Amino acid sequence: MGFGAPGGGAVPVKPTPPERGSFPLDHDGECKHLITDYLKCLKSRRGVNDDECRKLAKSYLSCRMDQYVLGLYMLLKESWLILCDLPLAI
Numbered sequence: 001m002g003f004g005a006p007g008g009g010a011v012p013v014k015p016t017p018p019e020r021g022s023f024p025l026d027h028d029g030e031c032k033h034l035i036t037d038y039l040k041c042l043k044s045r046r047g048v049n050d051d052e053c054r055k056l057a058k059s060y061l062s063c064r065m066d067q068y069v070l071g072l073y074m075l076l077k078e079s080w081l082i083l084c085d086l087p088l089a090i
Helices: 033-043 051-066 072-076 077-084
Strands: none
Touching: 033 051
């Protein structure tokens, strides 16, 4: 291919869907008050995710699970367990 050829020589990449489907949004705002509190907590602590903020994050994720907006498998992943400080009891 020559310089300045149409397409620029880029190879198109086919997108792949998420493993377990898309992350469902909370369109009805059932848990919005919790995420708002969490973001206020982070802002007041200048971005430091301390114990109080982690408790709010845990409450938000629990609300999402209770509303069946977020699947249980996401909370069982190690990164979420660390973020939320949840005990590992399976």
